[in-house]
Amino acid sequence: MKRRDFVKVCSASAAGVALAPAAGGAPLPVKSYARTRLVDEKGRAIRLGELKVGANYVFDYPYAATPCFLLRLDRAAPGGVELQTEAGARYRWEGGVGTEKSVVAYSAICAHKMAYPTRQVTFIGYREAPSPVAGKGRVITCCSDRSVYDPAAGARVVSGPAPQPLATILLEHEKAADEVYAVGTFGGEKFDEFFAKYAFRLELEMGNKARAGVEATTVVLPLERYSVQWARC
Numbered sequence: 001m002k003r004r005d006f007v008k009v010c011s012a013s014a015a016g017v018a019l020a021p022a023a024g025g026a027p028l029p030v031k032s033y034a035r036t037r038l039v040d041e042k043g044r045a046i047r048l049g050e051l052k053v054g055a056n057y058v059f060d061y062p063y064a065a066t067p068c069f070l071l072r073l074d075r076a077a078p079g080g081v082e083l084q085t086e087a088g089a090r091y092r093w094e095g096g097v098g099t100e101k102s103v104v105a106y107s108a109i110c111a112h113k114m115a116y117p118t119r120q121v122t123f124i125g126y127r128e129a130p131s132p133v134a135g136k137g138r139v140i141t142c143c144s145d146r147s148v149y150d151p152a153a154g155a156r157v158v159s160g161p162a163p164q165p166l167a168t169i170l171l172e173h174e175k176a177a178d179e180v181y182a183v184g185t186f187g188g189e190k191f192d193e194f195f196a197k198y199a200f201r202l203e204l205e206m207g208n209k210a211r212a213g214v215e216a217t218t219v220v221l222p223l224e225r226y227s228v229q230w231a232r233c
């Protein structure tokens, strides 16, 4: 089976995510990419317990130009959340990894018009909920058009124009070694649209490397190191 072939329920369960069949239909498949170890800038494995609660961390996966959030939430994320893609495919998100399953990862490409963290600026990030949805704890907010996602519930859309949740990045936590791996995606990916929309910019910034697959390791950075500025709303 090729690396990017679809895999079935057993693979998703191993990654801490389960699938639920669409009503009367086949399960939404997980998409498998490289099994990539999350490391810091010195190549040391990311330890879940060393992640700061509430901080924004960013890593590129599954492509060199596609950023993702790694978050240690301020609350448990036990899963069991029924979600739906823009195309109507249903799936069930079964939580994060680590203690209280509170460490989660999502594509940082907004599901609305694909705002994403660039080296210059980010409009999207994990922070205290803005006033229309205050009281929900920290959420992922895209200040481009004010979409708000709940990272403790599979990044479901809380408010705003986003038509679907952020795509989940599947994580595996190897407890014995305390190492974390990204292994695939789950939910509505936006990668093809992303590369089409930003082709010119990505070509300028990265040449032909933008769509290169991330392989053995990917570096996790605090958001303030990944993007120079954070546009707030």
Ligand code: FES
Residues within 6 Å of the ligand: 110, 111, 112, 113, 114, 115, 142, 143, 144, 145, 146, 147, 160, 161, 162
């Ligand atoms: S691009 Fe994020 S809300 Fe529009």
